[in-house]
Amino acid sequence: MEAVRIANCAGWLWDRFSGLRDALEGPVDVVTGDYLAEPTLRQLALERGKDPSLGYARSFLAQFTDAVDLLVERRAKLVVDAGGLNPAGLAVECRRVIAEAGHTLVVAHVEGDDVHGRLGEFGPLPHLDDGRPLANWGHEPGTANAYLGGWGITAALAAGADVVVTGRVTDASLTTGVAAWWHGWGPEDWDPLAGAVAAAHVIECGPQATGGNFSGFTSVPRVDDLGYPIAEIAADGTAVITKHDTAGGTVTTDTVIAQLLYEIQGPTYLNPDVTVDLTDVTVTQAGPDRVSLTGVRGTPPSPTTKLAVTAPGGFESSVSFYATGLDLEAKAALLTTHVERITAGLDLSLLRIDRIGAPVQDPPDQWAAAQQILVTAQARDRSQVGAERFIAPLTGLFLPGYPGLYVTPLKVAAPVVEYWPSLVPTEALDHEVVLADGSRLPVKDTPVRADFAGQPASVPAPVGGIFPTTMRAPLGYVAHGRCGDKGGNSNIGFWPVGAPDEDLAERRWQWLRAAISEQRIRNLYREAADARIERHEFPGLRAVHLVVHGVLGKGASSNGRPDIAGKAIAEFLRARYVEIPEELL
Known part of the structure; x- marks a missing residue:
């Protein structure tokens, strides 16, 4: 056909x-x-x-x-x-x-x-990443859906x-x-x-x-x-x-x-x-x-399929401060002191202070001299991160704050979604088609199944060839990148930027597969320094792929990161300077 x-x-x-x-x-x-x-x-x-x-x-x-x-x-x-x-x-x-x-x-x-009413039938439902049983989660499941x-x-x-x-x-x-x-x-x-x-x-x-x-x-x-x-x-x-x-x-x-x-x-x-x-x-x-x-x-x-369980996880608020010009370290330190004082009596489940961006040297305008400092908090009790006890005290730091402080509340007591991934037997699901007249057709999935043996072992990076001269330049000059999220893990892929001829394309690939090692990623990406990293190669795509475990915390719905799903990690790494052979640039 x-x-x-x-x-x-x-x-x-x-x-x-x-x-x-x-x-x-x-x-x-x-x-x-x-x-x-x-x-x-x-x-x-x-x-x-x-x-x-x-x-x-x-x-x-x-x-x-x-x-x-x-x-x-x-x-x-x-x-x-x-x-x-x-x-x-x-x-x-x-x-x-x-x-x-x-x-x-x-x-x-x-x-x-939808198996929300059947969770008790599937045993402990261990978390896919850390193996904890669902009973230890501490949240009451609100949805449970098998794939x-x-x-x-x-x-x-x-x-x-x-x-x-x-x-x-x-x-x-x-x-x-x-x-x-x-x-x-x-x-x-x-x-x-x-x-x-x-x-x-x-x-x-x-x-x-x-x-x-x-x-x-x-x-x-x-x-x-x-x-x-x-x-x-x-x-x-x-x-x-x-x-x-x-x-x-x-x-x-x-x-x-x-x-x-x-x-x-x-x-x-x-x-x-x-x-x-x-x-x-x-x-x-x-x-x-x-x-x-x-x-x-x-x-x-x-024989199993993924199960996604979600639960109400409390509430999240965030306030964006801006620091401008000189003495940024001292300004950030003073803000941190104020935040710790204001939140000392609150029952918070998460508190983050993230500094985003850095001023350029001799900035041409005010905005080029600014850094965002994002304060994010989560709590089970809405009042702990509400307007009165969290937002108002933080936005009221104009007078005792650092010079040039201005502030914008970004999120006020927004619901947090907790996420729990696990596995359930596919054969235990009541997979059905419901037709327009209400009649039901049971769906027969394949009876032939095999236990998952795990991902292939990571391929050690080979020697990338002899390159007499190198220069420090952004990795992105010679490599494309794409990243995504899987719960609390980030996956990152790199492949060579297109070359005018096959010989240069192949040499870029041979260098890239040597350059992108687990240790190189740890060196370039501070948050991944102690993470478990899996490395794979896709020769047909000329691509190196990595899974960095745990860098996204509990997952996009509840980790409180400014980049909740790690969408910009690959672009960050492409901006890092590494030694690149001059002939590949």
């Missing part, structure tokens, strides 16, 4: 309103949309607590209402995880929108991910659905479920399924695949108007990543590599439907804005 053309229209809950319409601006067979993250489910739980009919991504419903006519005109299918905690409720709303628009699309939804695979989506499409709404499935399941339906794959078609997972991983974050969040963004055309990516997935699982001709941005080997290295844990990428081996993955420029993706291999999946 011909390749299935799958466009993605959303990478998070508040992706742009026009996303669905943009994804449909050219020929596609199916549109997918990924709206969920771990903190998102807690946010949806708060909305459902106020109104039981909610709990789904209302942002998607607005997009759908805007673009349903175009969806019908294109004769495309639509598969989204926007159902969140209430896929049945969103399915009802979609049917209402379809009827009001005068159409007759068939809507089905997928259930089985489903794509076979429910496949079954819904096979039953005639035009629109499929799911709750928590893996990001890749949206695409693999579609590809399996289109090509008629079975649960043991490991290589095609693995190829679809890799393609899904590239497109799941929308315009990141067309130049967004890309270290080479200055060379991206129409970077202010990035289009959404399309995966053309063939029957053997190989794929071409592209975009509509009218869309901004670009699709190159670099933009695809950047997304392949985003938020992975190494060459082995786990999915409920297949274990993906990315060791030999290769990307090739197949034409303007067309990149082929090959070399992906698959093996049976693990």
